[in-house]
Amino acid sequence: MFFRALAIWFGLLLAAVLNAAIRVTWLTPAFGDSAAYVISTIVLSAVVAAAAWAAIVWLHPHTANEALLIGDEWVLLTIGFEVLAGYFLIGTSWHALLMEYNLSQGVLWELVLVTMFVAPVAAAFGHHMVRTGHTFSSARKAIFGR
Numbered sequence: 001m002f003f004r005a006l007a008i009w010f011g012l013l014l015a016a017v018l019n020a021a022i023r024v025t026w027l028t029p030a031f032g033d034s035a036a037y038v039i040s041t042i043v044l045s046a047v048v049a050a051a052a053w054a055a056i057v058w059l060h061p062h063t064a065n066e067a068l069l070i071g072d073e074w075v076l077l078t079i080g081f082e083v084l085a086g087y088f089l090i091g092t093s094w095h096a097l098l099m100e101y102n103l104s105q106g107v108l109w110e111l112v113l114v115t116m117f118v119a120p121v122a123a124a125f126g127h128h129m130v131r132t133g134h135t136f137s138s139a140r141k142a143i144f145g146r
Contacts, residue, residue: 001059001060001061001066001070002069002070002073004055004058004059005059005070005073005074005120006073006077008051008052008055008059008074009073009074009077009078011051012047012048012051012074012078012116013078013081015044015047015048015051016044016078016112019040019043019044019047020040022040023036023037023039023040027039027040034106037106037107037108038106038108041108041109041111041112042111044112045111045112045115048074048112048115048116048119049115049119049122049123051119052071052119052120052122052123053119053123053126053127055123056120056123056124056127056129057127057129059120060129061120061124061129061130062129062130063130064121064124064125064130067120067121067123067124067125067129067130068117068120068121070120071116071117071118071119071120071121072117074116074117074120075113075116075117078112078113078116079113082097082100083097
């Protein structure tokens, strides 16, 4: 299941790169920087939610915990990629990387991360793959079944 989630995340990564290119190329010149970021964030969040909805049957989490771990995997991979690629490959400063998480500046990047975290669980419940009365337990139990 986790390798399948990784494959979906690579698709989300490509969607995010395409989204950023569209933002820079068309949205920013047409609407300005702030509005372009808002539009881009909403669109990417919708793409993440739609991808989770479409892929959850293939991912097939057996419990709400497993669905939550898929979202957790996506968020951690995204933050890790952003930091590693941003700082080490592109040369973005730590300050600029941290500014992407500054809500007081109107940056809504966290909305994408929250959507990534919640979407697999919501999709699993929406597809009735996990029971609504099922409670969340430890990650160890979800992974090892104990």
